[in-house]
Amino acid sequence: xxxxxxxxxxxxxxxxxxxxxxxxxxxxxxxxxxxxxxxxxxxxxxxxxxxxxxxxxxxxxxxxxxxxxxxxxxxxxxxxxxxxxxxxxxxxxxxxxxxxxxxxxxxxxxxxxxxxxxxxxxxxxxxxxxxxxxxxxxxxxxxxxxxxxxxxxxxxxxxxxxxxxxxxxxxxxxxxxxxxxxxxxxxxxxxxxxxxxxxxxxxxxxxxxxxxxxxxxxxxxxxxxxxxxxxxxxxxxxxxxxxxxxxxxxxxxxxxxxxxxxxxxxxxxxxxxxxxxxxxxxxxxxxxxxxxxxxxxxxxxxxxxxxxxxxxxxx
Amino acid sequence: xxxxxxxxxxxxxxxxxxxxxxxxxxxxxxxxxxxxxxxxxxxxxxxxxxxxxxxxxxxxxxxxxxxxxxxxxxxxxxxxxxxxxxxxxxxxxxxxxxxxxxxxxxxxxxxxxxxxxxxxxxxxxxxxxxxxxxxxxxxxxxxxxxxxxxxxxxxxxxxxxxxxxxxxxxxxxxxxxxxxxxxxxxxxxxxxxxxxxxxxxxxxxxxxxxxxxxxxxxxxxxxxxxxxxxxxxxxxxxxxxxxxxxxxxxxxxxxxxxxxxxxxxxxxxxxxxxxxxxxxxxxxxxxxxxxxxxxxxxxxxxxxxxxxxxxxxxxxxxxxxxxxxxxxxxxxxxx
Numbered sequence: 003x004x005x006x007x008x009x010x011x012x013x014x015x016x017x018x019x020x021x022x023x024x025x026x027x028x029x030x031x032x033x034x035x036x037x038x039x040x041x042x043x044x045x046x047x048x049x050x051x052x053x054x055x056x057x058x059x060x061x062x063x064x065x066x067x068x069x070x071x072x073x074x075x076x077x078x079x080x081x082x083x084x085x086x087x088x089x090x091x092x093x094x095x096x097x098x099x100x101x102x103x104x105x106x107x108x109x110x111x112x113x114x115x116x117x118x119x120x121x122x123x124x125x126x127x128x129x130x131x132x133x134x135x136x137x138x139x140x141x142x143x144x145x146x147x148x149x150x151x152x153x154x155x156x157x158x159x160x161x162x163x164x165x166x167x168x169x170x171x172x173x174x175x176x177x178x179x180x181x182x183x184x185x186x187x188x189x190x191x192x193x194x195x196x197x198x199x200x201x202x203x204x205x206x207x208x209x210x211x212x213x214x215x216x217x218x219x220x221x222x223x224x225x226x227x228x229x230x231x232x233x234x235x236x237x238x239x240x241x242x243x244x245x246x247x248x249x250x251x252x253x254x255x256x257x258x259x260x261x262x263x264x265x266x267x268x269x270x271x272x273x274x275x276x277x278x279x280x281x282x283x284x285x286x287x288x289x290x291x292x293x294x295x296x297x298x299x300x301x302x303x304x305x306x307x308x309x310x311x312x313x314x315x316x317x
Numbered sequence: 318x319x320x321x322x323x324x325x326x327x328x329x330x331x332x333x334x335x336x337x338x339x340x341x342x343x344x345x346x347x348x349x350x351x352x353x354x355x356x357x358x359x360x361x362x363x364x365x366x367x368x369x370x371x372x373x374x375x376x377x378x379x380x381x382x383x384x385x386x387x388x389x390x391x392x393x394x395x396x397x398x399x400x401x402x403x404x405x406x407x408x409x410x411x412x413x414x415x416x417x418x419x420x421x422x423x424x425x426x427x428x429x430x431x432x433x434x435x436x437x438x439x440x441x442x443x444x445x446x447x448x449x450x451x452x453x454x455x456x457x458x459x460x461x462x463x464x465x466x467x468x469x470x471x472x473x474x475x476x477x478x479x480x481x482x483x484x485x486x487x488x489x490x491x492x493x494x495x496x497x498x499x500x501x502x503x504x505x506x507x508x509x510x511x512x513x514x515x516x517x518x519x520x521x522x523x524x525x526x527x528x529x530x531x532x533x534x535x536x537x538x539x540x541x542x543x544x545x546x547x548x549x550x551x552x553x554x555x556x557x558x559x560x561x562x563x564x565x566x567x568x569x570x571x572x573x574x575x576x577x578x579x580x581x582x583x584x585x586x587x588x589x590x591x592x593x594x595x596x597x598x599x600x601x602x603x604x605x606x607x608x609x610x611x612x613x614x615x616x617x618x619x620x621x622x623x624x625x626x627x628x629x630x631x632x633x634x635x636x637x638x639x640x641x642x643x644x645x646x647x648x649x650x651x652x
Contacts, residue, residue, distance in 0.1 A: 209647050236377075263369050
């Protein structure tokens with residue numbers, strides 16, 4: 003959770019750093035040395051002017067910081083904001099084309115440890131291209147990544163301000179979802195509807211549900227993305243179902259939805275979210291948190307109106 | 318070779334196989350995340366019912382168990398037929414292009430029609446399997462008839478071609494478009510609805526019945542074309558009928574259950590150890606053993622984790638390989 007204690011000094015730091023981005027002080031922090039999430043120390047002598055991003059989340063962060071003019075290359079999955087589509091493509095996340103990246107002669111490559119193959123990143127480093135890798139595992143780490151990319155791109159003040167604003171939005175959303183005590187709805191977060199595959203423990207979706215006051219029914223199952231049979235769903239009885247809309251089919255097959263034993267299908271509490279915003283460790287995770295908290299708050303209101311239906315809840 | 322197992326022990330083999338088959342069905346129906354008391358189960362089986370436990374039992378577990386039995390039995394029977402037809406112990410129902418054709422059909426549905434694995438997938442997978450099986454057959458046929466060598470060669474060529482198509486489809490597809498099809502490729506009995514079991518039943522019944530009628534011909538095919546010909550058998554007709562029937566069996570079960578490996582390859586050998594290689598006994602034994610084996614594997618796949626499923630194809634190979642090694646070793650490798 004976001005600690006309240008941390009917020010005040012956090013804002014103070016943000017205010018202190020704000021003027022650093024002004025043209026008069028640009029580049030003051032360089033040469034700059036930062037350790038990335040692999041433990042590799044990346045050294046930049048001057049603010050980078052040609053940056054290649056190897057992940058959609060990193061592309062979104064660069065845009066958030068207003069530094070998109072330095073982006074020389076992105077992946078074919080970088081579709082947000084829409085302007086990212088116009089930037090030259092260097093392949094995918096798991097299959098970036100090393101030669102294409104080199105051809106763009108970047109002075110910095112932003113990459114991830116989860117998605118980008120280690121040996122491709124190493125190949126770029128052997129060509130003398132500094133590569134900065136992040137691997138945020140929760141929302142707090144995403145905010146930290148935003149600040150570190152801000153440092154690298156000479157936008158530290160902007161990064162602090164944006165991270166602080168995102169954190170305020172996240173705290174507010176989380177508070178609205180949890181408003182009425184700990185007994186939240188049982189939530190299924192489906193990343194596929196046919197077959198039903200759930201987001202389990204260790205996923206951003208699990209964290210979003212938890213922060214919103216929901217109880218992820220798949221959190222106790224084996225694996226990050228357990229596959230569920232119809233009978234599993236009947237046994238798990240989710241009250242609210244979220245669907246990460248990235249599979250092309252957001253609708254559950256009739257053989258699943260006809261089970262009135264599953265409260266979410268009986269009551270129509272099925273909410274489809276943009277799959278990109280719940281899986282990318284970028285700024286839009288906060289948008290997802292707002293949508294999920296909103297749906298959970300709506301579920302609580304609906305249950306308050308029809309208390310007879312709620313099972314094991316407060317009247 | 319044939320008479321070895323038909324002694325005193327041989328007489329007990331079939332009752333034991335039937336018991337294993339029914340026991341596997343019962344165990345599968347009794348296993349699942351929704352707790353159902355035994356009395357409730359008996360009640361639901363005898364009188365039906367509309368409450369949750371009865372509906373879980375009657376419309377989820379039983380159809381799935383029956384689907385497993387049909388699929389396992391059909392794959393094993395089809396494997397027996399292909400091994401005789403090709404005179405090759407490594408033959409299985411997928412060796413002649415059926416799997417590749419079915420996969421291309423399934424991916425076509427996922428990419429161009431709907432990623433919903435439960436709608437058009439079985440039909441298109443069946444069409445794909447039938448087309449590729451037919452293509453292999455026509456390519457392999459000569460004026461003098463079909464030879465096992467040419468069939469295998471054409472099966473490998475068509476299979477390699479379809480593999481390339483599959484790789485291209487998977488690589489070029491937008492992300493997230495094909496998880497349903499990929500799970501199907503790994504083998505999946507989760508599509509077992511009463512309607513689908515009923516739809517599959519006639520194909521399997523017909524296929525197995527035709528193979529049984531062909532069993533004398535299959536015995537003779539094992540001796541080689543020349544020997545079979547000398548007995549007055551219409552070798553080409555037996556081969557054609559066997560090929561088409563075994564392909565139909567494989568194609569129809571692939572369509573509803575995806576590619577489940579191991580059953581069609583190894584169960585025939587296990588059954589041969591038990592009843593010998595005469596097809597009149599071997600085919601029913603393989604059907605029962607294959608059905609029981611797949612139903613048990615699926616039960617393990619469903620029960621292995623507190624909820625959530627493992628791919629059944631992984632369980633068939635993980636559990637089956639050591640078991641059949643033991644079976645073969647105990648019988649001195651006689652198969």
